[in-house]
Every structure is written in C-alpha cells, then in structure tokens.
Amino acid sequence: MSRQGNRAGDPRKVNGELFTLTYGALVAQLIKDYENDEQVNKQLDKMGYNMGVRLIEDFLARANTGKCNDFRETADVIAKVAFKMYLGLTPVVSNWSTAGDEFSLLLESNPLTEFVELPPGHSNLNYSNLLCGALRGALEMVQMDVDVRFVQDILKGDNITEIRLKFIKRLEDAVPVGED
Amino acid sequence: MSIKIDHEQLLFHFQVNIATFALLFSEIVQYCQNRVHTVPELQNKLSELGQSVGSHMLDVIFLREKGYKREVKLLNMLIFIKSSFWKIVFGKEADKLEQANDDDRTYYIIEKEPLVNKFISVPKDKGSLNCAAFTAGILEAVLNGANFPAKVTVHWHKGTTFMIKFDESVIARDKMVDSR
Numbered sequence: 002m003s004r005q006g007n008r009a010g011d012p013r014k015v016n017g018e019l020f021t022l023t024y025g026a027l028v029a030q031l032i033k034d035y036e037n038d039e040q041v042n043k044q045l046d047k048m049g050y051n052m053g054v055r056l057i058e059d060f061l062a063r064a065n066t067g068k069c070n071d072f073r074e075t076a077d078v079i080a081k082v083a084f085k086m087y088l089g090l091t092p093v094v095s096n097w098s099t100a101g102d103e104f105s106l107l108l109e110s111n112p113l114t115e116f117v118e119l120p121p122g123h124s125n126l127n128y129s130n131l132l133c134g135a136l137r138g139a140l141e142m143v144q145m146d147v148d149v150r151f152v153q154d155i156l157k158g159d160n161i162t163e164i165r166l167k168f169i170k171r172l173e174d175a176v177p178v179g180e181d
Numbered sequence: 182m183s184i185k186i187d188h189e190q191l192l193f194h195f196q197v198n199i200a201t202f203a204l205l206f207s208e209i210v211q212y213c214q215n216r217v218h219t220v221p222e223l224q225n226k227l228s229e230l231g232q233s234v235g236s237h238m239l240d241v242i243f244l245r246e247k248g249y250k251r252e253v254k255l256l257n258m259l260i261f262i263k264s265s266f267w268k269i270v271f272g273k274e275a276d277k278l279e280q281a282n283d284d285d286r287t288y289y290i291i292e293k294e295p296l297v298n299k300f301i302s303v304p305k306d307k308g309s310l311n312c313a314a315f316t317a318g319i320l321e322a323v324l325n326g327a328n329f330p331a332k333v334t335v336h337w338h339k340g341t342t343f344m345i346k347f348d349e350s351v352i353a354r355d356k357m358v359d360s361r
Contacts, residue, residue, distance in 0.1 A: 017195035026233035052204040
C-alpha cells in the first residue's frame with residue numbers, strides 16, 4: 002500500500018480517539034474520587050461550564066456568525082456551527098415548545114461515548130454531562146440563562162441521545178454602583 | 182473490482198477541534214491540582230490518567246495500524262512509536278529517538294513542544310511541572326501493554342524528553358531474538 006507522504010493534516014484538529022479516551026479516563030477518575038453518581042454529574046457540569054465559558058470566545062472569534070435575533074437562530078447556530086466546529090458532528094434541532102423557549106438537540110452518535118458502556122450500578126450517571134455544562138457556560142457568556150439537561154441517553158439504553166435546552170431569562174450585565 | 186483504501190483518510194477520519202481537547206486537558210490539570218500538594222504528586226496523577234488512556238489506545242490504534250501483527254523487536258517498536266503512533270495520536274512524529282550512551286536499558290523520545298503542553302503555561306511557583314507527564318503515562322501503558330515493560334518519566338530537556346527505562350528482561354529477550 003503506498004503512503005501519501007507526510008500529510009500534515011489540519012493543525013487545528015487532534016485525534017478524536019485521544020479526546021474520547023482522555024474524557025473516559027477523567028470520568029473513571031471522578032467515579033473513584035466521589036461517592037455517588039450525582040456528585041460526579043455535578044463535577045462534570047462544573048468542568049463543562051468552565052470550558053464553555055472559554056470556548057465561546059474561541060467560537061466568537063472564529064465563527065463569524067453575527068448576533069442571533071431569537072432563540073431559534075441560537076439553536077441553529079449551536080447545532081450547525083458550534084457542534085460541527087468543536088465536536089465534528091451536527092445534532093438535529095427539534096421538539097420546539099409552543100412558546101418557542103425550549104428545544105431539543107438530538108444526537109445519533111456522541112464522540113464522548115465511543116467505546117463506552119455504563120457498568121451496572123451507575124444508572125444515574127450522566128456520562129456526557131460535560132456537554133450540558135459547556136452549553137450553559139457558553140450561553141451565559143452571551144447573556145442567556147439557559148437550563149441544559151439530558152432527557153435521553155443512548156448509554157442508558159435509549160434509542161437516541163437528547164439534550165433539552167430551556168431559555169430561562171436574558172442576563173443583564175451588572176452596572177457598577179455609582180454609574181447609571 | 183478493486184477497492185482503493187485511502188489509508189491516511191481512515192486514520193484521520195475522527196478528529197476534534199484542538200480547542201476542545203486543550204480545554205478538557207486544562208480542566209483535568211486543574212482538577213488534579215486541587216487534590217494534591219506537590220508537583221511530583223500532580224505529575225503522578227497526570228501520568229495515571231495517561232496510563233488509562235494508553236491502555237485503551239493500544240487496541241484502538243496500535244493493533245489496527247499494524248494489521249494485528251505484534252511487534253517483537255524493541256527497536257522496531259520504538260521506531261513505530263516515535264513515527265506512526267505519534268503521528269496518529271499527536272498529529273506529527275516525535276522529533277527524536279535516542280539511546281542512552283551508557284545504558285542499554287534507557288531510550289529517549291524528545292519533543293520540542295508536546296501537544297498537551299501547547300496551551301499550558303506553568304506559573305513560577307509550580308517549578309518543574311511538566312504536564313506532558315500525561316503523555317508519559319500514555320507511552321508507559323502502550324509499552325507495557327505491548328509486552329515491553331518499562332517506566333516512562335518526563336523531563337525538561339531539549340524541550341520535553343521522555344525517558345524510557347526498560348526492564349532488564351526486555352533487553353535480554355531482545356538480544357536472544359537478535360542472535361537467532
């Protein structure tokens with residue numbers, strides 16, 4: 002088989018399996034360090050939040066999408082631009098609430114859970130909770146308070162992985178005392 | 182009908198944004214930092230996580246790439262790691278592979294800027310911390326899993342140097358293979 006020489010590849014990309022296995026090592030470590038799944042979920046959410054808060058800056062600098070006019074546009078940008086950029090996949094936006102303030106992201110595959118099986122006794126573990134925290138953190142930095150949670154998870158036996166995002170309120174920048 | 186397989190395409194098909202990995206790794210370092218008191222302890226924690234990654238990586242990448250044929254000669258294994266393995270996992274070959282002058286059990290893999298350190302700046306009070314201890318862990322698990330027992334440590338030298346110290350049994354066995 003002939004090789005095509007030293008193909009450089011995209012310097013902004015890394016081996017996906019390195020990422021998946023690193024995340025797996027982290028979750029395994031958290032399970033050892035904490036007493037129950039709920040605490041692990043919280044820690045994953047917190048770490049995801051920290052990541053999201055920084056990821057949004059990279060996104061805004063690179064994506065050139067401009068300001069979203071409503072939550073529907075936000076949903077599209079999240080699914081078609083952000084997820085594609087950072088995880089290499091495009092979830093489907095669906096299940097809009099009638100008020101237009103809630104929607105779901107449907108993922109048929111999840112790069113975080115490649116090779117992963119939940120062992121028995123961890124049915125409460127939201128393995129990919131990092132994603133929820135990241136979405137929450139990123140959206141908070143663009144002035145949106147959004148509740149993000151898993152409603153279905155392939156790892157737990159569901160047919161699809163579904164993340165639900167609910168718009169709570171717009172965040173105003175706090176004005177320092179003495180300025181108006 | 183012949184099918185042409187783009188070998189490199191297969192290997193590079195699952196990739197994620199470098200920012201995604203870098204931010205995850207940053208959270209991991211911070212998490213470990215909060216649970217230890219000294220720099221060597223931190224490096225140990227990172228190495229352990231790396232070992233968890235490496236032991237799973239052995240199956241995923243090494244056997245797949247080598248067509249399920251085991252490497253039995255030490256030098257071939259080291260060359261494979263320095264070139265193919267490094268290229269797949271970190272996007273480029275390691276810079277150098279050297280043998281210690283005075284010790285046939287010790288080899289060095291040298292890299293000016295390991296991928297994991299790319300976005301990490303070490304504060305002065307952390308002294309000698311090198312987060313590529315994580316990578317050293319990966320390396321150690323891969324070598325041990327492939328039946329070349331060794332210890333791998335990380336050092337600040339010519340950039341980052343991974344010092345690989347093989348078990349005496351590996352050297353003895355390799356000499357026997359040579360003399361057949």
